[in-house]
Amino acid sequence: MASSLWQPFTLGRVELPHRLALAPMTRNRAEADGTPGPLVATYYGQRASLGLVITEGTQPSADGQGYLGTPGIYTPEHVEGWRAVADAVHAEGGALYVQLMHAGRISHPDNTPHHRQPVAPSAISAEQEMFTPTGPQTTPTPRALETEEIATVIDEFRHAAASAIAAGADGVEIHAANGYLLHQFLSPNANHRTDPYGGSVENRSRFVVEVARAVADEIGADRVGIRISPSMPLGGLDEGPREDVHAQYLHLVGELAPLGLAYLHVHHVGDDELLRSFRDAWPTAVVVVRYGRTREQIADDIDAGLADIAPLGRWALANPDVVDRLRTDAAFNEPDPSTFYSGGESGYTDYPTLAQA
Incomplete structure (x- = not known):
């Protein structure tokens, strides 16, 4: 493995032992009320040996829940559950960042505690x-x-962030x-608003910037x-031709950069010119995950000056000791997709380490 992967790094308030991280991955193992058990x-x-541990998407409110079994971070019970997670990660030397995820229209009333219609920038399924x-059911319209409701959603993110810190997390x-x-607010095919949160590149960026x-x-900001x-064409989104995507995201990143956030995490789908523009505009750490890497390519974006951190997804899911396996060039366990979202220990906490194998 490239030596650059093993260099320590300061990210916000945490000192990381290397340039790996755990990528956020939904696992659907929370209790019925959203508490992580x-x-x-x-x-x-x-x-935790991955250093920076980014959790699965965690809803900031009941409206924010999309899937069954996803955790929340907005009640006292949630905070207590996450405190145990933070303690476990810290005991093994890692740093915990809780990912705050509002699913918006990627939801169904049957999956939420209040069973209400999902919310979104526009009434488009x-x-x-x-x-x-x-x-299986189709997501409803x-x-x-409402314009005045957006401030409430922003406050939900604020409260969720404070709750994560109260639980002992290092950041969000x-x-x-x-x-x-x-993302729905950023995408013109999901956002047809005519108020200050829709229409132009500047308006579509506004909600994201205000949340941040x-x-x-x-x-x-450093947390x-x-x-x-x-x-990324997930969730029925279509952000338009390449020049429109560049205009949207160069504006967005330009608005976010002065905030001095700890890092920008790019889920990259291949536009290296755009990624380079982000790297040039962003004053702190850039985290990049991309599909299809071989283990020999994990450090490529770091070596090219495009990234500071390279998160791992499925490899880390199936190999709790993936850091040791990379250092020693040991074989990986193969992930079992049938257990990704199935609940319980199987395919979650029972993948063997090298020592166990």
């Missing part, structure tokens, strides 16, 4: 199939947020990617990361 603490504690207690990652609410500013004001995924 002991099994979740075990899972993240097992992977994602037309996505999702699992519910009665089986959401309710467009704002999820503005992968087809969820903040509020969260940074609440817990400190906040933000994730984006330009051109």
Whole structure:
């Protein structure tokens, strides 16, 4: 492995031992009320050698829940559950960032505690199939947020960030990617608003920037990361031709950069010119994850000066000791996709380490 991967790095307020991290991955193992239980603490504690541990998407409110079994971070019970997770990660030398994810229209009333219609920038269905207690159903047409409601949603993110810090987390990652609410505001085919939050590149960026500013004001900018995924066609989004995507995201990153956030997390789908523009504009750390890397390519973006941190997803899911396996060039366990979202220990906390094998 490239020596650059093993260099220590300062990210915000935390000192990381190397340039790896745990990528955020939905695992659907929370309790019915959204509290992460002991099994979740075990899972993240097992992977703490990755240094920066970014959690699965965690809803800041009941409206924010999309899927069954996802955790929340807005009640006292949630805070207590996350405290056990933070303690487990810290005991093994890792740093915990809780990803704040509002699913927006990628939801179904049957999956939420209040069973209300999903909310979104506009009343446009994602037309996505999702699992519910009665089986697969199509996501319904959401309710467009009223202009005055947006401030309430921003406050939900603020409260969730404060709750994560109260639980002992080292920071939070704002999820503005992968087809969820903040990404929906950025995408012209999901955002048909005619108020200050829709229409122009500047207006479509406004909600994301206001969320980031509020969260940074609440817990400190150096404890906040933000994730984006330009051109990612998840959740029925279509951000248009390349020049439109460049205009949208160069403006957005230009507005976010002065906030001094701890990092920009790019879920990259191949536009290296755009990634280079982000790197040039961003004053702190850049975290990049991309599909299809071989283990020999993990450090390529770091060596090219495009990234500071290279998160691992499925490899880390199936190998709690993936750091040791990379250092020693040991074989990986193969992930079992049938258990990704199935609940319980199987395919979650029972993958063997090298010592166990």
